[in-house]
Amino acid sequence: MTAVVLRRGAELLLTLLTVSVLVFLLTSLAPGDPAEEILRRGGVQPTAAGVAALRAELGLDRPLFTRYLEWLLGVLRGDLGTSYADRSPVAAEIFSRVPATLRLAGAAALVAAGLAVLVSVRVTLRPHAPGSRAIALATVALTGVPPYIVGILLISVVAVGLRALPTGGDGGPGAVVLPALTLGLAGAATLLRLLRADLADALRQPFVKLAAAKGLRARRTVLVHAVRVAAPNAVTAAGVVLAELLAGAVVVETLFSWPGVGQLAVSAIRQRDVPVVQAYVLVTGAATVALLACVELCLAACDPRVRRR
Amino acid sequence: MRGRAGPALLLAVVLFCLLTPLVSGHDPHAPDLARALLPPGGTHWLGTDQLGRDLLTRTAAAGRTSLLVALAVTAATTALGAVTGAAAGLAGGVADRLLGFAATVALALPGLTLALALAGVLRPGYGTVLVALVPLGWVNCGLVARTATRQVAGSDHVLAVRAIGASRRYLLRRTIGPHLAGPVLTVATADFGRALIAVTSLSFLGAGLPPPDTDWGGMVSEATPLLVAAPGPAVVPALALALTGLAVALTADTLRSAPASPQAGGRR
Numbered sequence: 334m335t336a337v338v339l340r341r342g343a344e345l346l347l348t349l350l351t352v353s354v355l356v357f358l359l360t361s362l363a364p365g366d367p368a369e370e371i372l373r374r375g376g377v378q379p380t381a382a383g384v385a386a387l388r389a390e391l392g393l394d395r396p397l398f399t400r401y402l403e404w405l406l407g408v409l410r411g412d413l414g415t416s417y418a419d420r421s422p423v424a425a426e427i428f429s430r431v432p433a434t435l436r437l438a439g440a441a442a443l444v445a446a447g448l449a450v451l452v453s454v455r456v457t458l459r460p461h462a463p464g465s466r467a468i469a470l471a472t473v474a475l476t477g478v479p480p481y482i483v484g485i486l487l488i489s490v491v492a493v494g495l496r497a498l499p500t501g502g503d504g505g506p507g508a509v510v511l512p513a514l515t516l517g518l519a520g521a522a523t524l525l526r527l528l529r530a531d532l533a534d535a536l537r538q539p540f541v542k543l544a545a546a547k548g549l550r551a552r553r554t555v556l557v558h559a560v561r562v563a564a565p566n567a568v569t570a571a572g573v574v575l576a577e578l579l580a581g582a583v584v585v586e587t588l589f590s591w592p593g594v595g596q597l598a599v600s601a602i603r604q605r606d607v608p609v610v611q612a613y614v615l616v617t618g619a620a621t622v623a624l625l626a627c628v629e630l631c632l633a634a635c636d637p638r639v640r641r642r
Numbered sequence: 643m644r645g646r647a648g649p650a651l652l653l654a655v656v657l658f659c660l661l662t663p664l665v666s667g668h669d670p671h672a673p674d675l676a677r678a679l680l681p682p683g684g685t686h687w688l689g690t691d692q693l694g695r696d697l698l699t700r701t702a703a704a705g706r707t708s709l710l711v712a713l714a715v716t717a718a719t720t721a722l723g724a725v726t727g728a729a730a731g732l733a734g735g736v737a738d739r740l741l742g743f744a745a746t747v748a749l750a751l752p753g754l755t756l757a758l759a760l761a762g763v764l765r766p767g768y769g770t771v772l773v774a775l776v777p778l779g780w781v782n783c784g785l786v787a788r789t790a791t792r793q794v795a796g797s798d799h800v801l802a803v804r805a806i807g808a809s810r811r812y813l814l815r816r817t818i819g820p821h822l823a824g825p826v827l828t829v830a831t832a833d834f835g836r837a838l839i840a841v842t843s844l845s846f847l848g849a850g851l852p853p854p855d856t857d858w859g860g861m862v863s864e865a866t867p868l869l870v871a872a873p874g875p876a877v878v879p880a881l882a883l884a885l886t887g888l889a890v891a892l893t894a895d896t897l898r899s900a901p902a903s904p905q906a907g908g909r910r
Binding site: 344348351352355356359362363364473474476477478479481482483485486488489492493580581583584587588598599601602603605607610611613614617618621622 | 746747751753754755756758759760761762763764765835839842843846847848849859862866869870873876877880881883884887888889890891892894895
């Protein structure tokens, strides 16, 4: 187990470093000079002397590698830079919006997990029921249709057509229902596909035949025996889906005006506020990488075969 | 029956997108504010949008853009993935490990987020969309091509061609290449679906193609603020995209579950 933790830890660090390099290089990819950009946004007509002074103040006149190291040290201290738009610290802005995104992703995860577990067990128990084919079709459809399209259709039916729920914002307990359903349905499709494959694998094991031979009812075979075998894989599936939900939140937040991190990033992109975009990618990227590493550790902790790999 | 539904639906969508702008008699980009937000009927079969543009023609034109850009992205990722995957699979050793590491990093990164950031930082345009989506998009195809290459590389007929002194280039093109066609086509179809989602999502978020070259995501994004008052301009492109996504997903599903044919490839 220690070896697994060490190896995964090293891999995690390497991936995080790669992410940080990519994110840092984003700023240098941006056309135009950041100092000029800041001056222009401050309402100042940029002069050569003014730009040079600001470049020196921001440290932009130093070599790329030095700037990367300083930026990385700053990030490790929790300093994510300052916004072009209002020159306020980006970290405070991002972290004030994290709770809203986590609330949305959490609610969506509940939707996804609930739907996927119920449906996968039902489909496995009765593969030829008429509902099962419809479910299979719906699963395929949900993997092909982007979440914001599902959201638009949900809004126009539920919020506009039936006037049942608010179409956006974060006011009142009903506001989370449609965004969570939109995001959760996309997650449910992925999770369902993974869970069904795992359950089908588990049902092909010899002990299932034994269970049937000794007269165990199908329901008990699936719910007690097969589910237990499929459970470790479900941990992986849950990790993959959670990562997908975090990344997908940006679209759903934009559609429903949900005041989360993703909405901040999109408005920053529209204003070409590079530091905010950079911080968003760094935070989401690091969260995803860490999440997937956690999943692998959980897996190693509960399944000895993974440890020996 | 389900096997043919996907390709048939896809063909119908493609024909709709290509033919409608030619025969409708409306310009998809010409605004006419006097005729804004008309309900369906008359010469505007599906009504008009907030700037008075014909919704049907505009949906078809935007569809053509969406499909073309997604196709360009898929062509690039498939070519890149198939070549690197096959080369790494055949070479083994360090090249193979490098591909493995690149794939691990790429799969751990939040793809849409990075693409969004790239597209947001660079100037909007076709090139930017490609730059944003190709660097992480080739991984699926690369991994599939690598696995398929490894499976074939050990077989007797490849050994025989090797034994008579064929170059690595010949091996890849003539001996191994035909065996990759099936798996690569399957993954390319799935990748096309993902590219379509990614391209339109970027436009929906305002980081995709600049106007007037709108795609379905851009149309939906423009019309979303009006969703409560006039759902048409958002719902029509949304439905078109949903149908296309369904068609691509069905096709990919059919290809995936089709039994691997023994003579995959054809030309030897």
